[in-house]
Amino acid sequence: MRNRKVFWSSALLLSMLMVLGLAGTCLAEGVLHEASGETPAFPNLYVIGWTLVDFLILLALLYKFAFNPVKAMLEQRTHTIEGNLEHAETLKKEMEQLKMEAEAALIEAKQESQAILVRAQKSADDLRESMIASTQEEIAAMKVKAERDIADATEQARQQLREDAANLAILAAEKLLERSITDEDNLKFVKQFVNEAGDLVC
Amino acid sequence: MDFTAVFGMWDAELFRLGPIPVDHLIVTQWVIIALFALVAFFATRRMKMVPRGAQNIIEMLIEKVDGFFGGIIENEQARWRVTPVLCAFFVFILLSNYSGLLPGAGSVEGFQPPTGNWNTTLALALCAAATVQIIGFKQNGMHYLHRFKNPINILEEVTHPMSLMLRLFGNIFAEETILVALLALAPFMIPSAIMGLSVLLGAIQALVFTLLTASYIGSAASKGH
Numbered sequence: 001m002r003n004r005k006v007f008w009s010s011a012l013l014l015s016m017l018m019v020l021g022l023a024g025t026c027l028a029e030g031v032l033h034e035a036s037g038e039t040p041a042f043p044n045l046y047v048i049g050w051t052l053v054d055f056l057i058l059l060a061l062l063y064k065f066a067f068n069p070v071k072a073m074l075e076q077r078t079h080t081i082e083g084n085l086e087h088a089e090t091l092k093k094e095m096e097q098l099k100m101e102a103e104a105a106l107i108e109a110k111q112e113s114q115a116i117l118v119r120a121q122k123s124a125d126d127l128r129e130s131m132i133a134s135t136q137e138e139i140a141a142m143k144v145k146a147e148r149d150i151a152d153a154t155e156q157a158r159q160q161l162r163e164d165a166a167n168l169a170i171l172a173a174e175k176l177l178e179r180s181i182t183d184e185d186n187l188k189f190v191k192q193f194v195n196e197a198g199d200l201v202c
Numbered sequence: 203m204d205f206t207a208v209f210g211m212w213d214a215e216l217f218r219l220g221p222i223p224v225d226h227l228i229v230t231q232w233v234i235i236a237l238f239a240l241v242a243f244f245a246t247r248r249m250k251m252v253p254r255g256a257q258n259i260i261e262m263l264i265e266k267v268d269g270f271f272g273g274i275i276e277n278e279q280a281r282w283r284v285t286p287v288l289c290a291f292f293v294f295i296l297l298s299n300y301s302g303l304l305p306g307a308g309s310v311e312g313f314q315p316p317t318g319n320w321n322t323t324l325a326l327a328l329c330a331a332a333t334v335q336i337i338g339f340k341q342n343g344m345h346y347l348h349r350f351k352n353p354i355n356i357l358e359e360v361t362h363p364m365s366l367m368l369r370l371f372g373n374i375f376a377e378e379t380i381l382v383a384l385l386a387l388a389p390f391m392i393p394s395a396i397m398g399l400s401v402l403l404g405a406i407q408a409l410v411f412t413l414l415t416a417s418y419i420g421s422a423a424s425k426g427h
Contacts, residue, residue, distance in 0.1 A: 016394050018305060039320070039375065040318075040319045040320065040321065040375075041321075042320055042321060042324075043321060043324070044225070044319075044321040046215075046222065046223050046224075046225065047225055047227055047228065047319065047321035047322060047325070048321045048322075048324055048325045048328075049325075050222075050224065050225070050227075050228040050231070051227075051228070051231065051316070051321065051322045051325030051326065052325045052328065052329065054228065054231045054232065054235060055290065055294060055325065055326065055329050057235060058235045058238065058239075058290050058293070058294055059286060059287065059290045061235065061238070061239040061242065062238075062242070062286055062289055062290050062293070063286055065239060065242035065243045065245075065246055066242040066245075066246060066260050066263070066264060066286075066289070067264060067285070067286040067289065069246035069249055070246065070249075070260060070261050070264045070265075071264075072249075073246075073249045073251075073261070074261075076251070077251060080251060
């Protein structure tokens, strides 16, 4: 920017110097004259006529090289701009149509995803409930089995206890009587005793 | 060929084209016209949709002339018709005025701005008056003649071109005379300052002449008459 200023200032100064130099030379040669302020000769019909002709020539050249090409270009530009605007309008409408379609597709997709979500939720709930139900059934079955096992074990233990008590009673009776009694003879007395004693024990 | 050593009187015959004498002024006009035609030719030789370089200048000239001067003319049809004429007035006067800023103009014999001579400005004013009347008749037909029922209007048709002629001549002649006088009195700096003002004056005079012509055309083209 600064260089430009320097350049133009130098150019201006140089031009002024050249003008003044030329003026000085002209003055020295006697070509340059002082102004007297006298007006030019009037009327000079040749100058008037030539100027009219020159003006008409300029008008014709202006029509030929400036006005007509510029007018044609402006019209062409107008057509191009109008065409572009129409194209832009068409594109805008197409874009709006596409936007509407995209929005509709988005809404549809949202609804679909919502439905999928609901279905998934429902199936998860169903699965959970079925799992809970099956677990509960299993628990119930296990409980029944455990109760049955407990009952069986209790019965088995009771039976074992009875047998052990009978044996103990036999041993005790042998000790008391100091003689051996055959198993078959005494089993009857023992069982009777045990039953009476067992009812009391258990 | 008699060169009178007085500024303003150098519109002497330079040569003869057959029987017709050609003055220095006319050659200056030819150079101005040739310059403009060359610039316009090269600017519009390959017109582009997006204007570049000189095409911008010519397009801007036409558009600005149409917008600024044509804006005065209410009649759209007349406006588009006279835009080239207004453009020619503006270009011719502007370049003629600026030719007086070239080194030696007004000081070297035979070289002075054409608009500093009232024969030239009279011819331009006659062109303007003719344009006004032609547009008036074209737009209004024979109704245009009603305008001349009033003698004041007839007088107006004479005074308008006369004022155009004298204004332009007076301004440019005075400017050139002052420049030459100052150059002889004080060849340093002072003429340069006046030359700077002349740049403005030349543009203003071209503007005023074209603007007034547009105004007269607008008045003649309007249906009120």
